[in-house]
Amino acid sequence: MILHYSCSSSHQHDEQHDKVHGPLANRLRAYTDSIEYEKSSLDAMQQVKLVLAQIHDTVSVLLPERTSMIRSYPCSNCHTQPLAKLSAGRKADERKSHWDIAIIHGSAEVMNCQTCHDEKNMNELVLLTGNAILFDESFKQCRQCHSTQYADWVGGSHGKRLGGWLPPRIMNTCVSCHNPHKPAFESRWPSRLNTSSLTE
């Protein structure tokens, strides 16, 4: 009798559980084969130059190309000498170059220009190990500290898709949204007000 009761009650519980979390989740779990689409996200992005970033063996994303932009005015036009030498040559009353860039990112103890920019070749970036990378690979720099955000970006919950929801994945890279010198989002007025506020 007791056994029978406990059995039926657990069965009831399962049914209840199924009803709340069930049909849709189960239906989704059943879909494991990748799907072939007739269209592609590239259809809408033909005007944009993209570059493939191979994250690891199975994951790759397309990013807006950036490295070539630097050709219009290469950093190396001015940066012919190491930074220390350049700043030593500056006269006392002369305005500092890049005066408009303030680094509000980490602390001055941790970050300075050379943490990211390659002092030996200003047209490129540099990792903590000293290895130089292209501007297109800037996400490799960010991931050195922001590993959780990077994992979310690779997975798909951080960042923003471009060109719609179809594969292949075209993503904004980190610096498309975050100014690397000042990465936090700023507070501002909403771009519109709610309905009742306007009429009141």
Add this chain to the structure above:
Amino acid sequence: MEPVQLPENKNTGCQSGHCSCGKKKEDGFEQVMSKPSDRRDALKKLTLGLLTGVGFTSTSCSVTAGDAKKEKAQLNWEEFFKGNYQLMTDDEKNSTVKRLERLYELNNGRKINVSAQGPMKDVLYGYAFNISKCQGYMDCINACVQENNQDRNSQMQYIRIHEHKNGSMDFELADDNFYHEVPAAGHFYIGTQCFHCENPPCVEVCPVKATWKEKDGIVVIDYDWCIGCRYCMAACPYDGRRFNWATPEVPADEVNHNQHYLGNRLRKKGVMEKCTFCIQRSRNGKSPACVEACPTGARIFGNLLDPNSEIRWVLANKKVFRLKEDLGTEPKFWYFMD
């Protein structure tokens, strides 16, 4: 399209449906026009028919009326007697969107493009909303209003952004009319819109089958079949549906000309409307306007049946929840945080 159950008529013919005595063609027209009716009904319909008919024919048969006027009257006549979208054949769908395009051109002198594009194969749309990312900027609402030709007069909006105090998720206490710089310290933001439930209660209650769930999971409305009873509005537990109390007004140069029959085509007075996951965009592989406009990347959209999609990654790797999950409505709209 899923077959629609029409109420069987007990008075006519054989019930088996297996014999050759004529299974009725389900074109909507037959079902409406060839219904047997009693004397009182017939008289009612005749009077109504006469009144509309006199109006239409006086224009279409008039010798003095111009060609455009006659064409308009003819198109209006055909529009008036068209069937429910669900029962239309592909040809009928194409001819109704052609009619709508032509009527808009005759009335406004501008061309629009109305589509009757069906769902893609193996696609079920889903949406995820990151409540740690949303900052309450409201860019999504602007994009939505423009994309979906919403009434500017009544400031129709499909999306609501609710400002919650940290530590509370009570929507009764949320501020929906915040008027200050955002994000406000100690607050977070949640956006709501139509959740496109797998078990949509709004569809259940519609007395005229003017709203239904499409194969790709989008809950849609046939604006020409809706009678404006607002049962669906009352049945929706999520405040997802909106009603047009007046004729929607959109300035002519702001009208989005890329339209879908079940989506953002221009509505009329007295019908329901709501978010359609931008059906005119999503069925072409684009993301909904709100997703594209969001500057924080809080909105994620994709195919739930595709194991490689971002939405599936979010469902598998993030702690997600839905609103009023105990109702069993199975919204295809999840919330999560970083």
